[in-house]
Amino acid sequence: MELQNQLKALSEKVPQFKEQIETEESTKHAFVLPFISLLGYDTYNPLEVVPEFTADIGLKKGEKVDYAIFQNGQPILIIECKNWKESLNCHNSQLFRYFHTTKTRFALLTNGIEYRFYTDLEEPNKMDEKPFLEFQIDQLKESAVQEIAKFHKSNFDIDKIVDNASSLKYTKEIKKLIHEELQEPSFSFVKLFANKVYSGRLTEKVMTEFNDLVHKALNQTISERVNDRLNAALNKEAEKQQEEASDVIEEKSKIETTEEELEGYRIIVAILRRVLPVSRIVHRDTQSYFGVLLDDNNRKPLCRLHFNGSIKYIGLFDAMKKESRKSLQALEDIYQYERELLATVGFYEE
Numbered sequence: 023m024e025l026q027n028q029l030k031a032l033s034e035k036v037p038q039f040k041e042q043i044e045t046e047e048s049t050k051h052a053f054v055l056p057f058i059s060l061l062g063y064d065t066y067n068p069l070e071v072v073p074e075f076t077a078d079i080g081l082k083k084g085e086k087v088d089y090a091i092f093q094n095g096q097p098i099l100i101i102e103c104k105n106w107k108e109s110l111n112c113h114n115s116q117l118f119r120y121f122h123t124t125k126t127r128f129a130l131l132t133n134g135i136e137y138r139f140y141t142d143l144e145e146p147n148k149m150d151e152k153p154f155l156e157f158q159i160d161q162l163k164e165s166a167v168q169e170i171a172k173f174h175k176s177n178f179d180i181d182k183i184v185d186n187a188s189s190l191k192y193t194k195e196i197k198k199l200i201h202e203e204l205q206e207p208s209f210s211f212v213k214l215f216a217n218k219v220y221s222g223r224l225t226e227k228v229m230t231e232f233n234d235l236v237h238k239a240l241n242q243t244i245s246e247r248v249n250d251r252l253n254a255a256l257n258k259e260a261e262k263q264q265e266e267a268s269d270v271i272e273e274k275s276k277i278e279t280t281e282e283e284l285e286g287y288r289i290i291v292a293i294l295r296r297v298l299p300v301s302r303i304v305h306r307d308t309q310s311y312f313g314v315l316l317d318d319n320n321r322k323p324l325c326r327l328h329f330n331g332s333i334k335y336i337g338l339f340d341a342m343k344k345e346s347r348k349s350l351q352a353l354e355d356i357y358q359y360e361r362e363l364l365a366t367v368g369f370y371e372e
Contacts, residue, residue: 033159036160039053049106050088053159054088054134058101061175062176069092069095070092072097088101089103099173100124104131106135108133110136114149118151121149127183128141137159139187140153207240215236216229277309279312282329283305290303291303294324298367302317313325314327325339325366328347335347335348341369
């Protein structure tokens with residue numbers, strides 16, 4: 023949760039600062055270094071974060087990658103940065119060369135807004151052409167936050183990230199293909215379904231017709247699945263509300279107002295009607311006591327009758343709404359507390 027909040031705070035800086043940032047160096051300081059920092063690495067510690075890390079390529083010496091993050095004396099992530107205005111599509115070849123000369127398993131290409139994480143799933147020590155994790159800092163989804171958390175200093179585990187990277191990479195590619203097929207089904211995709219449901223010859227006319235049918239069926243299926251999920255969620259919420267209502271009904275059913283409590287209430291009304299209209303004196307029974315309220319307001323208790331035990335009490339209230347109980351030998355004993363009851367009315371009326 024803390025990482026998610028930090029990423030959100032960083033994303034909010036993007037629209038605030040980017041128009042004032044003109045250079046790659048400014049992009050690093052405004053966006054990239056804060057990102058490295060929220061991963062738990064000390065950007066001022068040269069043993070953890072090395073700027074301008076040397077990555078010599080064969081006879082070509084002096085090649086440097088913008089940052090390298092170290093753990094236990096070994097580089098675990100190299101980072102190549104670009105100006106936030108630049109597209110990343112034409113820069114992965116440069117990072118590809120750096121990756122080959124270092125011992126790291128992970129590389130990050132970023133312009134401070136878009137982030138692309140690479141590893142070597144297809145061939146050892148050779149960076150894959152496609153990233154296994156890709157996101158924009160200002161359009162973060164919860165699933166991306168969970169993957170970013172795996173690169174945090176406290177969580178970093180090479181084997182776990184590599185194992186998960188394979189699933190992430192191919193899932194991303196499959197989702198991309200599904201999205202494309204939903205937008206415009208390919209010939210082979212349409213043919214796959216046409217072969218299963220049509221027994222005749224698949225002429226050009228038939229395939230054109232099936233292209234529309236497959237496109238329509240796909241979108242209808244997704245809409246129906248979404249509606250089913252929504253209805254299931256609504257039904258679950260309705261069931262929850264019904265259960266809560268049943269609990270309230272059950273709780274109310276346990277309350278039994280006795281004739282003795284009502285007789286006590288009539289005595290209290292007889293006392294208070296001298297200073298209050300009867301309509302303002304309301305009773306409300308609970309499992310613990312029988313309450314008498316002013317204006318049916320539970321913040322204005324006039325008294326309480328505790329008749330559930332072997333000894334009966336009347337609960338009286340002072341100006342601070344502190345209750346004190348007085349024992350009753352008979353219902354008529356309520357008249358002994360006429361002065362206290364009238365005083366309680368005065369507290370609220372003032």
